[in-house]
Amino acid sequence: MPHGTENPLPPLVVSGSDDPRVVAAAATEDYTLHVTPLSWRMSRLSLASVWWGLASAMFWLILGALVALTVGTVDAIIGMVLAALAYGAINALFSRQAARTGLTSNLFSRALFGTHGSVIAPVLVAVTAIYFACFEGSVIAIALKAYFGGPIELWYAVVVAYSVPLIFGALRRFLDKFNGILFPVYIAGLVAAVVWTGTAHGFGGGWLSQGPGALAVSGPGWWWAFTTYMADFVLMMATWDFARFGRLGGREQRFHAVVTFGPVFYFFTIVVNGVAGIFIALTIPADEPLSETSGVLGIVALMGLTGLIFVWVSQTRINTTNFYLAVTNLESFLSRLSPLRLSRVAWGLVAGAIVFLIMLSDVFAFVLVALRYQAVLTVTWTACALAFIVLGRLLDEGENPEWRPGRVPRFDPVGVSAWALGTLTGFGLLAFGDAAAWTGTWALPLSFLVTAAAQIAGMLARRRTQVVLDRPHDPRTEVPDPWACHVRCHVCQLSYIAIEMDRDPSAGHDAICAEHAQNNAAFARAARAEAADR
Numbered sequence: 335m336p337h338g339t340e341n342p343l344p345p346l347v348v349s350g351s352d353d354p355r356v357v358a359a360a361a362t363e364d365y366t367l368h369v370t371p372l373s374w375r376m377s378r379l380s381l382a383s384v385w386w387g388l389a390s391a392m393f394w395l396i397l398g399a400l401v402a403l404t405v406g407t408v409d410a411i412i413g414m415v416l417a418a419l420a421y422g423a424i425n426a427l428f429s430r431q432a433a434r435t436g437l438t439s440n441l442f443s444r445a446l447f448g449t450h451g452s453v454i455a456p457v458l459v460a461v462t463a464i465y466f467a468c469f470e471g472s473v474i475a476i477a478l479k480a481y482f483g484g485p486i487e488l489w490y491a492v493v494v495a496y497s498v499p500l501i502f503g504a505l506r507r508f509l510d511k512f513n514g515i516l517f518p519v520y521i522a523g524l525v526a527a528v529v530w531t532g533t534a535h536g537f538g539g540g541w542l543s544q545g546p547g548a549l550a551v552s553g554p555g556w557w558w559a560f561t562t563y564m565a566d567f568v569l570m571m572a573t574w575d576f577a578r579f580g581r582l583g584g585r586e587q588r589f590h591a592v593v594t595f596g597p598v599f600y601f602f603t604i605v606v607n608g609v610a611g612i613f614i615a616l617t618i619p620a621d622e623p624l625s626e627t628s629g630v631l632g633i634v635a636l637m638g639l640t641g642l643i644f645v646w647v648s649q650t651r652i653n654t655t656n657f658y659l660a661v662t663n664l665e666s667f668l669s670r671l672s673p674l675r676l677s678r679v680a681w682g683l684v685a686g687a688i689v690f691l692i693m694l695s696d697v698f699a700f701v702l703v704a705l706r707y708q709a710v711l712t713v714t715w716t717a718c719a720l721a722f723i724v725l726g727r728l729l730d731e732g733e734n735p736e737w738r739p740g741r742v743p744r745f746d747p748v749g750v751s752a753w754a755l756g757t758l759t760g761f762g763l764l765a766f767g768d769a770a771a772w773t774g775t776w777a778l779p780l781s782f783l784v785t786a787a788a789q790i791a792g793m794l795a796r797r798r799t800q801v802v803l804d805r806p807h808d809p810r811t812e813v814p815d816p817w818a819c820h821v822r823c824h825v826c827q828l829s830y831i832a833i834e835m836d837r838d839p840s841a842g843h844d845a846i847c848a849e850h851a852q853n854n855a856a857f858a859r860a861a862r863a864e865a866a867d868r
Contacts, residue, residue, distance in 0.1 A: 343843050346812055346832075347822035353829040362502065362678040366662045367669050367849040369834040370436040372817055375581040382594040383514035385576050387651040388569070389603040390520040392473050393466075396629045398608025399615035401562055405555030407544040407612055411605070413559020418604045420560075422597030424720060425573045429595040430587050431723055432577035435734055436833070439574035440666040441848070444742055445735035445800060446718050446749040449852065453670045455571065458711050460663035462568040464685065467656035468692045470649045471497065473630050475693070477645040480634045490693040497650070498686040501657045502679055516647050523644030524610055530637050531614050541616035552772040563604065564778040565709040570716040572659055660685045673853055710760030713778050714753050717785035722749070725790055726799040736802045739851040740836045740861035743801055748792030756785025803865035807837040809845055823847035825854075839864045 352373055360374060376384075402410035435442065439459060443452035475489035551558040573595050580590045592598055611629070618632045633641040661681040668674060676684070726735065736742055760781030763773040793799055809832045813819035816832035823830065824844035838846040840860035851857055 343807060343837070346809060346845055347829070348813060348832075349820045349822075349829055350818065351820065353820060353822075356828050356830065363665075364662065365436075366438065366665050367852075368830055368847065369441070370578045371831045372436075372582065374579070375433075376579045378581070378586050378589045378594065380514075381576065381579050381590065383517065384655070385594055386517060386599065387655045388572075389599065389607070390517070390648040391466075391470055391652040392630060392645065392648055393470065393652075394603055394607035395611030395614065397562075398604075398611040399629070401559045401608070402544055402612045402616070403547050404549055405551060405559055406546045407542050407616075409546075409555030410559050410612065411609065412556035413563065414605045414608045416556070416560045417563035418597065418600040421563075421569065421600040421604070424570060424716065425600075426591035426596040427723060428570060428573045428719070429577035429580065429590045432574045433580035433582060433587055433590065435737075436578050437574065437737065438578060438662070438666065439571040440663065441737055442574055442719070442735075443715075444739070445737040446715075446722055446746065447753065448743045448745040448750070449739050449858075450744040451746060451750045451753075453667070454711070455715065456663040456666035456670070458708065458715070459568060459571050459575070460660050460667060462708055462712070463572075463656045463659035463663065464688055464692070467497070467653055467660060467685070467689045470653050470656060471689060472693055474646055474649045474653075477630050477634050477642055477649075480631055481639070481642045487694060490690060493653075494686045494690045494693075497653050497657055498682045500650075500654050501661055501682055516651050519647045520644070520651060523640070523647060524607075526640060527614060527633055527637065527644060528610055530640075531617050534636060535617045535619070541613050544612070544616055552775040558775050561775055561778050564713060564782075565706070567709065567712040567716050567778075570719070571712060572655075575659060575662060657682065657685060657689075660689075669849065670852065706764055707761060709778060710757055710764065710781050713782050714756035714760065714785040717756060717782045718749055718753050718789050721752075721786045721789035722793070722799060725793050729793070729797075729799060735800060738834065738836050738848060739854075740838075740846075740857060741803050741805065743803065744858075746800060748789060748796065748800075752785045752788035752792060755788045756781040756783075759784045803861060804868045805837075805839075805861060805865050806868070807839075807843055809835040809837060821845045823850060825850040836861075 352371065365371070365374060398410065398414065401413065404410075405413070432442070440452065440456040443455035446452065447455075471493045472490070474493045475486055478489045478492070479486050546555060577590060577595055580586060580594075590596070614633070615629055618636060630645055633645060635641075637644065661678060664685060665676065665678075665681050668676070722735070760777050763777035763780065766773065809821055810816040813821070813832045819832045820829040821832045821835045822828070823835070823846050824838065824841055825846055826849070828847065830847045834848040835845050836848075836851055837843040838851070838854075838857050838860070840854070840856040846854070846857060
């Protein structure tokens, strides 16, 4: 006899409105460990304002210039356009899926890899976000030092000290307004930088005729440029963490798929910034090789206080996003390993301390090497997610995959195997090659193709998208509307929307929320036993 059928189920404690205690916690926690309810979604302009903070990094300007110096301006621009199209198409799909499910990349990864297999997802995003917080924060510090003088360590401390408090509030209540105010300033600064550069050094077309540099690359120059931008596929995972705040409805989702997370965003971020960076870098005379440091120093030297303000605005906007992603994913990662919970303020202080220590140490060369390997992991995650969603629709298995801890296995063999095969391919190519050789051009594309092929083959072989634990007693089916009805968790005594709730067979089938189900060993054992008895 299946577990739980000999006794009547305890009634669900259901309410039709948000739990005030949950809403109070969400003011700083943003439902990081839960499904984002419809009541916590943001207007399309507010969400776009937050996400477009990523478009203002000096990184995009300097990367465009570095790619042009390697393969020439024309091939660099072709590669940028292709990258913008690829990023835009994939993230248009991901943004719709994230809004429909309300899941972070961490929670969605459970559908791909199982409860244990998905633990690496928040680590990837957190580590990458911390690196970019160091990278972009150092740009501000260098600009401040160049203009005001003083020890660089002082400016590192200043940057971290004012950056961390910016993410203490909820995403929907502060960052949209903050980034919305600064975005016009960034646009004005970018235009001013281009005009100022052309006025001071001429608007000649020599920068357009820049040919390939001395570094030989494998394959066509435009393809090398495109694969260089693949190294930032962590943005695919970041899309999930932000797009979950999007409201439902065709008009809202189309806007986010095209403008907020789609082709319009990436055309501006990659192509417009990249072309501006090529023009500025190849027009301003420099006595040293181009780097993010030399580019910043050139802008500040040319534009003075105006240039400093431009750099501060561009880097502060993106660092709010970097710190937010670092904090929320560190929180998600710890929640997978321990019942210990830290506040958003505590996690902000931890992230700030890590960023400051990395800034002080001479580890950037090591981190840059590590990021090449990190890029393989994010590229293969993207391939798994893309194949999973697209083939799932073709197999007509619905648009809301199962992800709850008591309903998916500890490891999904298809997802884990596909991710592992692609990752080993990429790691092997990087370990036995170099960035200028064949492996430098093809490691990421081949990793993507191997993973996607393995994911598709595995799902077709088992003739379904994922393996789920077949268990009875699902709160989703016991309420009229699982997105509108709130059910109380027997562990925390807080109420969350029924879409994330489950029945706990280790506690008389009382309701349990997603957060407390994920690390409850008794619940996991009882859920597996209940499924085995079906």
